Amino acid sequence: MSQPPPSLNLRGAVDLSALSGPPPGQRPAGGTTPGGTAGGGAVVDVTEATFNxxxxxxxxxxxxxxxxxxxxxxxxxxxxxxxxxxxxxxGRFLLARVDVTTSPRIAQAFQVQAVPSVLAVMKGQPLPLFQGAYPAEQIRQVLDELLRVAAENGVSGQLDVSGEEPEEAPEPELPPLIQAAYDAIDADDLDGAAAAFEQALKENPADAEAKAGLAQVNLLRRLNGVDAISALTAARDAAPGDLPVQLVAADVEIGAGQLAAGYARVIGVIRVTAGPEREEARLRLLDLFLLAPEDSQELIKARRDLAVALF
Known part of the structure; x- marks a missing residue:
């Protein structure tokens, strides 16, 4: 058994950068220690691949x-x-167990001359603790001193060692009308969902969730009974300004997630129409805009193209 460990002082004499890249074929962590049982989340088995x-x-x-x-x-x-x-x-410290027979580069990085050897790493800086097998009470004294030095250096966190999965945060409750609309969608009652969203908008015209929900429900209602292939074929053969035909085709494209195509189609209608038809197309496009995320590139481009088409 070696001499008692020295007092602890942070120093950076050991170069750990050599371990930045594991050698080819390094096996993953997860081995077991002879005669030991894991102390929950406070103990990990480490290899050269996982040491950093x-x-x-x-x-x-x-x-x-x-x-x-x-x-x-x-x-x-x-x-x-x-x-x-x-x-x-x-969880006041993490024990990293290293089998030197399978991870020799870690021992080399710490310049270890004999095993077992116990060191600490704090803020990326190593410091020696002791070599050999010590009685538990002496080891505890070393660990207490380590934690004191750690606290002085601002390293005083704590690991979660409960072993339990963290509880998921409860889903926030939805406003009653929004919840009613979603319940109606689940029941395949699109008319009921639309009525709930419309009532929510009457009570709060700025309700973004109700606006987007109503736009989605309206799209689903318009697509009910529509044959997608027939709709796209009809739009291909029709004039660009054939409002009813082109709007159905745009709905099909948007419903299939082809936002760019659907938006471009409606903008094409706006370019070649005037009066009430043009206004109907514009309003439909604004409704379809609600179905895309605000940061969507398709939405950003379509808004720019709409401005050009209108002015």
Whole structure:
């Protein structure tokens, strides 16, 4: 057994950059430690491929790196005790267990001369802790000193070691009329959904969700019973200004997710019509605009093209 560990001082003598790229064929993390049981989220088994990810956590909590060799007497004595201690600290540090037989470059980066060796990494900087197998109480003293130094350096986070999946945030409740509209859509009652959205707009004309919902329902109602291939064929054979035929074809394209094509078709109608027909096409286009995200490139281009067509 080696001498008691020295007092802790942050230093950067070890170059960890050599581990920035894992060697070809490196197996993933997930091995087990002889005689040890994992301490929940406070313990990870690390390889050369995953070591840098672990080091990044040292900005929030100290990372205790334990380098061991399976079957070596001191390793087999130390690792179970260290793993159990890690669990008892409830996530105040992360224990990173490294099998030096499968991840020799980590041992080389830390300039380790013997195993087991225990070091810490804090804010990406390494510091030595001890070598050999120590009694649990002595190890606890070292860990307490490590946490004190970590706190002085602003590293005082805590890992989630509950082992439980985080609860999902409850879905926010929808306004009653919006909820009624969605319920009607689920029941395939498009007329009922439209009525609910329209009532919501009467109460709040600026309700963006109601506007978009009504536009979607109206599109579905217009497409009910429409044969897509026949509609597109008819529009191809019709004049560009044939309002009824071209608007049906645009609905088919928008319903199929072809926003650019649908918008361009309606803008084409606007370019060659005038009076009430042109206004009907413009209003239909504004309604179809509600079906695209505000940052959609198709929407942005169509708005620009509409402005050019109108003026």
């Amino acid at each position: 990810d672990v080091v990044q956590q040292s900005a929030q909590v100290p990372v205790v790196v334990a380098l061991y060799q399976p079957g070596e007497a001191n390793s087999d004595e130390l690792m179970p005790a260290l793993t159990e201690l890690a669990g008892s600290y409830a």
